[in-house]
Amino acid sequence: MPTVPFIAIEGPIGIGKTSLAHKLSAQFNFHLLKEIVEENPFLGKFYDDIEEWSFQTEMFFLCNRFKQLEDIQQKYLSWNKAVVADYHISKNMIFARRTLPADKFDKYEQIYHILTKDMPVPNMMIYLHASLDTILNRIQQRGRDIEQNIKSSYLAQLADDYEAYMNEFEMLHPDIPVIRINGDEMDFVNYQDDLDTIIRQVQQQQEVLIQKRGTNL
Structure with a gap:
């Protein structure tokens, strides 16, 4: 685990992950890592026919996210430079479990x-x-445009999948703090007070991280 802040922001499609990552990057002068989305050549076809294009879509995302994280490790984290990302690579398994047939999921x-x-x-x-x-x-x-054909039933399932995933994540990684933000109650894009609340929570966790670093020196 990195000894400098490495923050990952997660949540369903459209929830505001990239917007928040931009704001935290600017606030703390952290390097911003953005996932590759619209560059995926299979994504439009995937939203039209999930069963037909799921494996190609998920493999593209996996390979590109792997390369991004490899670069982040070499260029930033290894040099004690903090990073905020608008995704966590383990999200791949959330989507893969939902969209891939059993035989392809095993390979994936x-x-x-x-x-x-x-x-x-x-x-x-x-x-x-x-x-x-x-x-x-x-x-x-x-x-x-690429998201306009997403079915609401798919988004509802995805939101449930994320909730189950985050509950499991907290059980498996009790040493990694999870800051939960309810998007129905907070709008950090349009209201500075909401953003300030999140910033304070991040600062508190950074202080804990700094204390841990000092203990481990």
Whole structure:
């Protein structure tokens, strides 16, 4: 685990992960790591026909996220430079479990574990969650053409999957703090007070991290 802040922001599609990552990067002068989304050549086809294009879509995301994290480790974390990312690579398993048939999921899972066994693990997680209505509204507001065909039933399942995943994450990684942000109650894009609340929570966890570093020296 890195000894400098390595923050990963997670949550369902459209919840505001990238917006928050930008704001925290600017606030703390952390390097910003953004996931590759619209560059995925299979994504539009995936939203039209999930069963047909799920494996190609998930493999593209996995390989690109692996390369991004490899670069982050070499260029930033290894040099004690803090990073905030708008994703955690383990999200791949959330989507893969939901979209891949059993035979392809088994193959995918093997490749996933091979690629990620030595990847850096965040030492702080921010989990954004909200009701389906809020998620749908935010997807509509940002207006990505590629997302307009996403079925609301898929988004609802995905939100449930994320909740189960984060509950499991907290049990498996009790040493990694998780800051939970309810998107129905907080709008950090339009309200500075809400953003300031999140910033204070991050600062508190950074202080804990600094104390741990001092103890381990």
